[in-house]
Amino acid sequence: MTVIPLGVPRRLLEFTLDGEPVRAPEGSTILDACRAAGKDVPTLCEGDTLTPKNACRVCVVEVEGARTLVPACSRKAEPGMEVRTDTERARHSRKVVLELLASSVDLSTTPKVAEWIKEYEAKPDRFGPDAARLNEEPRVDNELYVRDYDKCILCYKCVDACGEQWQNTFAISVAGRGFDARIAVEHDAPLTDSACVYCGNCIEVCPTGALSFKSEFDMRAAGTWDEASQTETTTVCAYCGVGCNLTLHVQDNEIVKVTSPHDNPVTHGNLCIKGRFGYQHVQNRD
Amino acid sequence: MDLHFGDSKPTDEEKAAVDALLGPPESSWEGAARDEMRAADLRWARGGREARERRDLLLPGLHAINDRIGWISEGALDYLCRRLTVPPAEAYGVATFYAMFSVKPRPATVLHVCTDLACAAAGASDLCAGIESRLGLGSGVGVQRSPCLGLCERAPAALAIKAGDPVRTAVAAPATVEAAVLAASAPDSAEEEPAAAMAVPQAGDPSLTLLSRVGVVDPSSLDDYRAHGGYTALRRAFQLGPAGVIREVTDSGLVGRGGAAFPTGRKWQATAAQPDHPHYLVCNADESEPGTFKDRVLMEGDPFSLVEAMTIAGYATGAHRGYLYLRGEYPRALARLENALAQCRARGLLGDDVLGQGYAFDIEIRRGAGAYICGEETALFNSIEGYRGEPRSKPPFPVEKGLFGKPTVENNVETLVNVLPILTMGAPAYAAIGTARSTGPKLFCVSGSVDRPGIYELPFGATLGDLLTLAGVRDRLRAVLLGGAAGGFVRPDELDIPLTFEGTREAGTTLGSGVVMAFDDTVPLPRLLLRIAEFFRDESCGQCVPCRVGTVRQEEALHRIAERTGAAAAGDIALLREVGRAMRDASICGLGQTAWNAVESAIDRLGAYE
Ligand SMILES: Cc1cc2nc3c(=O)[nH]c(=O)nc-3n(C[C@H](O)[C@H](O)[C@H](O)COP(=O)(O)O)c2cc1C
Ligand code: SF4
Ligand code: SF4
Ligand code: SF4
Ligand code: FES
Ligand code: FES
Numbered sequence: 063m064t065v066i067p068l069g070v071p072r073r074l075l076e077f078t079l080d081g082e083p084v085r086a087p088e089g090s091t092i093l094d095a096c097r098a099a100g101k102d103v104p105t106l107c108e109g110d111t112l113t114p115k116n117a118c119r120v121c122v123v124e125v126e127g128a129r130t131l132v133p134a135c136s137r138k139a140e141p142g143m144e145v146r147t148d149t150e151r152a153r154h155s156r157k158v159v160l161e162l163l164a165s166s167v168d169l170s171t172t173p174k175v176a177e178w179i180k181e182y183e184a185k186p187d188r189f190g191p192d193a194a195r196l197n198e199e200p201r202v203d204n205e206l207y208v209r210d211y212d213k214c215i216l217c218y219k220c221v222d223a224c225g226e227q228w229q230n231t232f233a234i235s236v237a238g239r240g241f242d243a244r245i246a247v248e249h250d251a252p253l254t255d256s257a258c259v260y261c262g263n264c265i266e267v268c269p270t271g272a273l274s275f276k277s278e279f280d281m282r283a284a285g286t287w288d289e290a291s292q293t294e295t296t297t298v299c300a301y302c303g304v305g306c307n308l309t310l311h312v313q314d315n316e317i318v319k320v321t322s323p324h325d326n327p328v329t330h331g332n333l334c335i336k337g338r339f340g341y342q343h344v345q346n347r348d
Numbered sequence: 349m350d351l352h353f354g355d356s357k358p359t360d361e362e363k364a365a366v367d368a369l370l371g372p373p374e375s376s377w378e379g380a381a382r383d384e385m386r387a388a389d390l391r392w393a394r395g396g397r398e399a400r401e402r403r404d405l406l407l408p409g410l411h412a413i414n415d416r417i418g419w420i421s422e423g424a425l426d427y428l429c430r431r432l433t434v435p436p437a438e439a440y441g442v443a444t445f446y447a448m449f450s451v452k453p454r455p456a457t458v459l460h461v462c463t464d465l466a467c468a469a470a471g472a473s474d475l476c477a478g479i480e481s482r483l484g485l486g487s488g489v490g491v492q493r494s495p496c497l498g499l500c501e502r503a504p505a506a507l508a509i510k511a512g513d514p515v516r517t518a519v520a521a522p523a524t525v526e527a528a529v530l531a532a533s534a535p536d537s538a539e540e541e542p543a544a545a546m547a548v549p550q551a552g553d554p555s556l557t558l559l560s561r562v563g564v565v566d567p568s569s570l571d572d573y574r575a576h577g578g579y580t581a582l583r584r585a586f587q588l589g590p591a592g593v594i595r596e597v598t599d600s601g602l603v604g605r606g607g608a609a610f611p612t613g614r615k616w617q618a619t620a621a622q623p624d625h626p627h628y629l630v631c632n633a634d635e636s637e638p639g640t641f642k643d644r645v646l647m648e649g650d651p652f653s654l655v656e657a658m659t660i661a662g663y664a665t666g667a668h669r670g671y672l673y674l675r676g677e678y679p680r681a682l683a684r685l686e687n688a689l690a691q692c693r694a695r696g697l698l699g700d701d702v703l704g705q706g707y708a709f710d711i712e713i714r715r716g717a718g719a720y721i722c723g724e725e726t727a728l729f730n731s732i733e734g735y736r737g738e739p740r741s742k743p744p745f746p747v748e749k750g751l752f753g754k755p756t757v758e759n760n761v762e763t764l765v766n767v768l769p770i771l772t773m774g775a776p777a778y779a780a781i782g783t784a785r786s787t788g789p790k791l792f793c794v795s796g797s798v799d800r801p802g803i804y805e806l807p808f809g810a811t812l813g814d815l816l817t818l819a820g821v822r823d824r825l826r827a828v829l830l831g832g833a834a835g836g837f838v839r840p841d842e843l844d845i846p847l848t849f850e851g852t853r854e855a856g857t858t859l860g861s862g863v864v865m866a867f868d869d870t871v872p873l874p875r876l877l878l879r880i881a882e883f884f885r886d887e888s889c890g891q892c893v894p895c896r897v898g899t900v901r902q903e904e905a906l907h908r909i910a911e912r913t914g915a916a917a918a919g920d921i922a923l924l925r926e927v928g929r930a931m932r933d934a935s936i937c938g939l940g941q942t943a944w945n946a947v948e949s950a951i952d953r954l955g956a957y958e
Contacts (some may be wrong), residue, residue, distance in 0.1 A: 075926065083781030103848065115891075116741055116892075116895050116936070117891050117892050117893070117936070118892070119892050119893050119894055119934040119935070119936075120893075122933070122934045130932070130933055130934070130935075130941060131933045131934050133741075136741060154926070154929060154930060155894070155929075155930040155933045155934040155935075157930075158894065158898070158926060158927055158929075158930035158934075159893050159894060159930065159934060160895035162606070162893055162894065162901065162927075162930075163893055163897065165897070165901075166897050166900075177384055188923065189901050189904065189905075189923070190904070190908075192904065193901065193904060194834060194900050213681065215893070216890065216891075216896070225435075225438075230349050230350075231349075231350065231437075231439055232349060232351075232437055233352075233437055234437050234605060235435075235437040235440060235736075236437045236441050236442030236736065237440055237441045237444040238443050238444050238890070239443075239444070239719070239888070239889060239890050239901075240885060240887070240888040240890040240896060240899070241888070241891065241897065241900045243889075243890035243896070245442065246437070246441070247437050247440075248354070248422075248425070248436035248437045248439070248440040248453065249354075249422050249436075249440060250427075250440075251354070256352065256437065257350070257352030257435065257436070257437065259350075259353065300871075311801075320517065321700070322730055
């Protein structure tokens, strides 16, 4: 989690980033330092409200003296470290990681990935037409949200958000192994037979659109989803006294989904079922 | 945590299997029936922290169900989860991680038929086809193609596991269709496996150190072990004190035999010095690298030596509890070690006061369940703790935060067993064996195209040619695989490579876990490479993209070029190189980082596909 606690100021440590000396507060990751220095390192499994699993490996950078590349999102900066973010070696791995993902997963709703594919000159098609893909059908088993695991990059964010990092419900886990690993509830049952409490906190952190509001899923299927025409209004949830912030996404005067600001110091983007999905009464006009 | 359970109930047998491990349930929350409870306990639940601290019993619990029933049903999994306060989704994730478990109904007997390298070269595919035609649907036996079973000296190999109370196992190796079918259909009447010493062609040779007792002592008798020098090293350790033991091990120059060649003394010192407590000792006996079977032979042939060595390691590093993580497919080693632990406990060699020296130490065996990745040191911790066997990111390193987040020393079986001669002969004498940078004796697992496959003990520094001559290498040698699937191939004209860590490194290859697999020119190289790629695809934990998808793309490319050479293969070889480089550079753990080594060496050194 990169939420910076208020308190005693942290000491600064010095290291080298692409040949330039930089100073970063103790405990920062290499990625924090890159961002502070205005460097754009691609990330997928890293999220602003979670401790990254460092599983996607798209953020790898070169550290002097290390045998392998290191994930910028998780490796803490150390004094005297010499980090290079844009070497041929790091770019090669990022390119191949993008190719491997794009050749096996539907990344059509993953923000920024198209840009990176262009920037790194990745060619996902080169594994040929028979390259194995996930081949998952969307799971539409409840009224609130859809799990389309054909789009899942297995970033573990939903599992961490549902489990020990936020929700403590532990409704989902990674099941199976290797290329067959999938996010699933117990016995791969429908969500309605699971421990899920429909807080939607997994949707909030999913970086690919594999998890989405049913409203969004249906509108995309119907071709009516139009992000450009949507407005976002942040307000306070009216249900209980906690006072969580809600961001209502509105298209054509209808709420189409609800998110929550990640920088809220109390909720960090998390909500419960009422705030996340209980908006129907607002637009009930009868 | 608010746990949610489905409506499925365990059968009486499933419940009995779990209760045999955990004791009877104490409350209705845990699934006890009303008449099983004491009236006062009606609403009492263990729950909370106390139950969650038993999370590490999840894997033994899954084994208990699988051993008794042959598969893990929804009701059984739910019941186990209630007993341990584990979310069912997580337990399902754990159960589906391991190849030995099934969450779908299957026959009570599973016959694991090895189709890996040594067995493939010894005709495993015909064997498998023959077995499958005899044991079709309705035979009550499920046939499962398996990675290396660690029986390569007797290739081709098959292992039958018949669920029940108790679970029964039988090994057929070298297997014929008849022997394998008999093992599966009547494990109790199958022929007894040959003694462990049969895997040691040098058995009885007085110059042996690590293998000196294999075939000489009765592996089931503590008295016999003591009569053959057993427990002199532990007495010496108590004389030296923990720091003295670490000094001896450091001075001996011992480095790890599990594959990474890390200096053992340095690891022990770093753990012993950690202020956080408790410290743990873990013995890595997961031995799943294709071609490796040395640890099995040591554990089957001289099990007490490992118990003694673990006691010394625990003493030196300040641990009072040792875990022995044993490969799930090693039933005979399990039986021998269980017997050894029981005898040592009964005789005060384990327990509250080892040898009356005021040092408390005990060992618990944990069985793996069919996952090569659990041999990776941090994946092994997760596996013991009841999580999916996925490697953790390092740092922090195990010496600081290992098992249960505590300082932990993890060593391979062979590494630990080396500590006995270090203490009995003294560090200088031990260090005089081998070369300056690779000290001591080394075990080699020789299989494939040789007349006398088995485990060989040679001082470091012998050449590959010396070893192969000893094993009776056959004519028309085409290639030698060093270090297993994660290792590399060398050519028949490279037999002067010295078998040392530095010698193999200089020759651009690796010693790895000591695998030396010889292939003659009847074995089609592309098939071998495909099998290696399949192995890594099957065994990738799936955590990181370069390995999870890269191993699949590697296998696909090798499929495409299986029948091609020269320009027709060039495009795919270039692709393999690019993917291989990213796997090596960007994977989280050693599995993904080495998954391309053997294939690369076959292309570059052997000229495969030319
Ligand atoms: C994928 C993978 C599998 C491994 N399997 C084993 C194994 O089966 N047995 C083993 O002793 N070490 C295995 N290792 C090495 C361990 O991670 C670790 O280095 C070793 O157990 C340390 O013990 P040592 O210092 O005594 O060699 C494996 C490593 C990797 C990356
Ligand atoms: S909606 Fe909430 S409870 Fe349900 S899976 Fe997602 S995070 Fe877990
Ligand atoms: S569903 Fe989304 S959040 Fe969950 S692992 Fe897949 S991509 Fe990540
Ligand atoms: S390299 Fe492979 S085995 Fe290792 S963590 Fe990554 S996916 Fe898992
Ligand atoms: S963003 Fe760093 S590994 Fe995924
Ligand atoms: S037992 Fe079959 S290859 Fe080792």
